[in-house]
Structure formats: C-alpha cells, structure tokens
Amino acid sequence: MVDAFLQYLDMGGYAAFVWPAYGLSAAGLIGILVLTLRTLKARQKEFDALKALRRGDSERN
C-alpha cells in the first residue's frame, strides 16, 4: 500500500517535473484569487469609511 503510494508519487521518475507544475499552477491561481479578494475587501472598507465621513459631514452641516 505504502509502496504503491510512493510509486505513484514518483510519477515514473518524473516527480521533479509533474509535481512542481501542479504546485505552481495551484499557487498562481490561488494567488490571483487571494489578491483579487484582498483588493476588493480593502476597497469596500475604504468606500464604507468615505460614506461614513460624508454622512458625518452632512449631519454637521
């Protein structure tokens, strides 16, 4: 069982090429998704703060 799994991980001797391809692809796709979500969250926060500021301004006037 363990041998079969290790043999699978070896990818017929090409593990050094197959696994980095999958790892880097996952990193690239997850990276752009996380970056997008972080930017979206930061902008939403900034927009909400500006809205609150404007509301405060109009109440003061």
Place this chain on the structure above:
Amino acid sequence: MHKFANPTQFMRIANAIFPWAAGLTVILFLVGLPIALVTSPADYQQGETVRIFYLHVPAAYMGVMVYAIIAVNSAAYLIWRHPMANLVARASAPVGAVFTALCLICGMLWGQPMWGTFWAWDARLTSTLIMFFIYLGYMALGDAFEDPERGDRAAAILALVGSINLPIIKFSVEWWNTLHQPSITSMQGFSVDGSMLTPLFLMMGAYTTFYISVLILRLRGELLAAKIRNARMSQVAISPAAQLAE
C-alpha cells in the same frame, strides 16, 4: 450589445452568473484533478509527464482567449467609449498574465524531460513569451498616466496592436519548424485519445469558469475604485464650503 455598456445592467447579469461560475469551477476542479492526476493513463511515449498536458494546454488556451477578450473590449472602448468594455479589459489583464506565465512554466517543466531543454527560442515559445510581455506592458501603460482616461486609451491601443501576435501564436507550429507539437485539433478530429481528452476538457472548463469568477470579482473591485474616486472628488468639492460654514 450596447445595453451591456451600462455598468448597473452589466453587473446585475454578472452577479447572477457569479455563483454558478464559482460553483462550476469547484466542481470541475474536484472532478478534473483526480482524473488528470490519478485515473487517466500514462502516455506510451511521454510516460507520466503527460499529466502536465492537463495544466499546460488549458493555461495556454486561456492566455490566448483572455488576450482576445482584452483586444475586442479595447476596440469597443476606443470606438464606442464603453466604460464597461474598458473595465473588462483592464480587469482581465492580470488573470491573463497569470495564465500565460503558468503556460510557460508548465511548458518548461514538460520540455526538460521530453525535449532535453527547458527553453528553445522557437516560434511558438517565443511568440507566447512576447504575449506575456505585452500583458505586462498593457498593465504598466494603463497605470502610467496621471489622467486615468489617457492610460486607458494608451493601453487599449497597445492591446489592439499586440493582437497581431495571436495568429502568430496559433499558426507558429505550421509556419515554422518548431520543437513544439502541432495542434491536437484538425479537420479529422482530435489526435489525442478519449481517455486524455476527458481530463483535458474538464480542466479547460475549470480554467474558463475560474476566469469568469475572478473577472466578476475584479469588476466589482474596479467599480468600487471608481466610486471611491468620485466620493473623494466630491469630498474635495465639499470640504472648502464645509470649512467656511464652520
């Protein structure tokens, strides 16, 4: 088509599509990855390295498709001044650049064991690398001007000029002698066995719906950025009056 130029209408449709695209992305990856990595057979010549094929081809396909989407939207922006077309193009570029980078990286990792080299300056590889640089140039140029509209126009023109590279990428394997294998599609059908086409199409589907999902998220971000700019401008306009009132 012109009715999609309205951001509210466009985002209403995009927001309705989003949960389906995101859900489909998860399902396609969950089904496609085990087939690509475990159950699909090794190639009789390339052995287990064929598993890189299921990442390399979808990334290459999406790199070119996203560039085509940017070029078409850039044309729509330059001709009709559709703001949404510009936003779609600008929001697509980083995702397309990632796909192209992944295509190049996976290609290199496949090339070393099969060709004996990570890189060769042949037509297909070089034209794809040029597309990656055009992506970077497009993003840099768009942000290089103080006036965002000038940046958008300059970037759109660059995207259109760069689209000449798309047919070069597509036909490079036919026009020149190259290490790269020819297209797997022809008039006679596919040159790849069905057991390999299934994971390939699943992964291509996953990459496509992933792009659609991330694009919609990025469009929400772009529209928020525009709202923030407007709010700041009105803040500046209000502030002196508010100070006088105090």
